[in-house]
Amino acid sequence: MANNANLGFxxxxxxxxxxxxxxxxxxxxxxxxxxxxxxREILGGMGVLGTRSPLEARxxxxxxxxxxxxxxxxxxxxxxxxxxxxxxxAEATDTFAVADALPGFDMMHDAxxxxxxxxxxxxxxxxxxxxxxxxxxxxxxxxxxIGKTVATxxxxxxxxxxxxxxxxxxYVFFDTASGVTINATVQEIxxxxxxxxxxxxxxxxxxxxxxxxxxxDRIVTLSATIPLTTTxxxxxxxxKAAADCTIVITNxxxxxxxxxxxxxxxxxxxxxxGKGEVPLVLRGRARGDGSDAxxxxxxxxxxxx
Numbered sequence: 001m002a003n004n005a006n007l008g009f010x011x012x013x014x015x016x017x018x019x020x021x022x023x024x025x026x027x028x029x030x031x032x033x034x035x036x037x038x039x040r041e042i043l044g045g046m047g048v049l050g051t052r053s054p055l056e057a058r059x060x061x062x063x064x065x066x067x068x069x070x071x072x073x074x075x076x077x078x079x080x081x082x083x084x085x086x087x088x089x090a091e092a093t094d095t096f097a098v099a100d101a102l103p104g105f106d107m108m109h110d111a112x113x114x115x116x117x118x119x120x121x122x123x124x125x126x127x128x129x130x131x132x133x134x135x136x137x138x139x140x141x142x143x144x145x146i147g148k149t150v151a152t153x154x155x156x157x158x159x160x161x162x163x164x165x166x167x168x169x170x171y172v173f174f175d176t177a178s179g180v181t182i183n184a185t186v187q188e189i190x191x192x193x194x195x196x197x198x199x200x201x202x203x204x205x206x207x208x209x210x211x212x213x214x215x216x217d218r219i220v221t222l223s224a225t226i227p228l229t230t231t232x233x234x235x236x237x238x239x240k241a242a243a244d245c246t247i248v249i250t251n252x253x254x255x256x257x258x259x260x261x262x263x264x265x266x267x268x269x270x271x272x273x274g275k276g277e278v279p280l281v282l283r284g285r286a287r288g289d290g291s292d293a294x295x296x297x298x299x300x301x302x303x304x305x
Contacts (some may be wrong), residue, residue, distance in 0.1 A: 010113045014158025015081065018104040018123045026108070027081050028158035029062040029072065030141070034109065036068030036121060039148040066121060074131065075222050076139035076254035077162050080305045082143065083298055086129045086196055088215075094305070096298045102198060102215050104127065104147075110156035118156040123148040125213045126198040133173040134191035139249070141296035146200050148210050164276055166253035179248030182224065182282060185235050185263065190279060194225040194247065194258060196296065220286040221297045222247075228270050228280040236282055239267055245286065254302040260286035261295055275303035 005230055013124035014026040045058035072078055083088050088099030096150070110118040124147040133139045162168030173191075180187050199217035202210050222245065245263035249256045272278050285297040297302050 006111060011110065011134075012110050012113065013110045014154065014156070016106045016108075017105050020106070022106070022108050022154075022157040023118075024157060024159060026158045026228060027077075028131070028161055029078055029081075031163065032061070034068060034070050036066070036070060036107065036109070036124070036145060036147075038064055038088060039064055040064035041114055047114040049291055057279070061208070063208050063210075066124070066150055066210075067127075068145065070142045070145065071145045072143075073138045075162075075170045076167045076251070076256060076300060076303055076305060077205070078141070078299045079256050080131075081300075082126075086126050086143075086198075087296070087298065091184070094299050094301045096300070098218065098294045100215065104213075108154060108158065115156045116153070118154040120151040121147050122151065125198075125200055127198055129196040131194040132192070135173060137173055139171040139173060141173070144254075146202055148213070148263065159209055163302070166251060167305060169251070169254070171249050171251060175249045175251050176247060178225065179250065181244075181246045181248075182263070183236055183240055183245075184243050186295060187224070187226055187232075190225045192222065192247070195219070195221045199220075200297075213302075221284065222260060223265065223283045223284075225279045225281050228278050232280055236265055236280065237267055237269065238288070240265060242287065242289075245284070245293070249254045254300065254305065256300075257299045259297050259299075261292035261297075262287045262289050271291075 013031045014028040016022050016026045030279050041062040043060050043062045044054055044243050058278050083096040084114050084278040085103055085105050087096050088102050089097045102125050104123040107121040107124055124145040126143050128144040130142045178186055180189050196221040198215040201214055201216045203212045205211040242262040242264040247258040263284050263286045265282050288295050
């Protein structure tokens with residue numbers, strides 16, 4: 001009997017700005033997991049037929065959705081490539097600013113390694129970006145994306161995977177050591193979650209595929225778990241005024257910095273749930289003001305990126 005099974009290690013992915021041609025220069029990244037797929041429902045007429053058995057002739061294909069989540073053990077190369085699609089603006093001398101409109105990207109997914117049966121996902125937009133870090137692990141980034149169409153039977157093309165450790169190796173949690181500033185204080189943290197939510201609105205008009213995918217908002221939030229001491233409580237608790245927050249991630253060569261302007265922490269007191277450590281959990285949102293028009297910007301500096 002044939003040993004038929006498709007295993008995850010066989011899959012490979014490459015990326016390209018929407019409208020570009022996939023070739024040997026198309027960035028190729030290691031994907032931890034992908035749930036990005038086409039999903040199309042079958043619509044059935046609701047009229048009575050004199051029987052409980054539905055008739056095939058009364059069914060039609062409905063609209064199809066393209067959506068899912070990409071997960072990465074994030075590295076500097078990935079930040080450098082994906083940040084314009086998360087924030088909206090192309091890189092300008094290592095700086096990634098925000099814009100109201102978002103660009104889209106295409107993704108080639110080859111599930112078989114044959115190179116001739118790949119799927120091309122067209123015009124993917126980032127609905128939500130999440131960066132998580134905790135204790136001793138790698139930094140994990142997820143992109144929740146929404147797209148327009150899928151083409152099958154494509155020829156896979158992509159660049160070689162990066163092999164330079166300073167740019168291609170994933171960031172680890174301790175790369176944030178002494179680099180997280182909240183309420184004007186460099187803060188020791190145990191874990192964090194940074195989210196940039198673009199609140200995409202998808203419109204289906206008189207077409208089977210999405211007619212338009214537009215960002216309607218940008219909600220930049222950070223949750224951080226820190227030690228509870230008299231100092232941290234007085235620093236972060238008590239309806240504090242907004243202050244710029246920075247998350248600096250450095251592997252010694254490439255420094256990625258997220259600046260959350262006017263980050264305001266909501267007052268949430270500590271909870272004691274037993275004999276273990278009682279932490280202080282900080283949750284807040286970034287906003288713009290007269291000096292900082294935008295809520296967030298990012299830089300990726302070093303490694304010739």
